Amino acid sequence: MPDVTLVVQDIKDREEAGGLERALLRLEPVGLVNADPDRGLVAVSYEGGSAELERIERAVREAGYDFEPSPGAGQVED
DSSP states (O other), X not given: OOEEEEEOTTOOSHHHHHHHHHHHHTSTTEEEEEEETTTTEXXXXXXXXXXXXXXXHHHHHHTTOOOXXXXXXXXXXX
């Protein structure tokens, strides 16, 4: 199961972090999510490759957040 960490600086509090976690957990390939508003990080474990990572990134944007992939996040193998 690949893991990715996204830098999401605009999560204001635990409530928003929980909402983002729930949104990502609705995606079929996602197994685990941990959003840390204090650090501005969202860690995601998921099944799949680059197409699934794109779905995760799109869901973060659709939830209203801007993000930057952590170093190495774009190096997912299919």
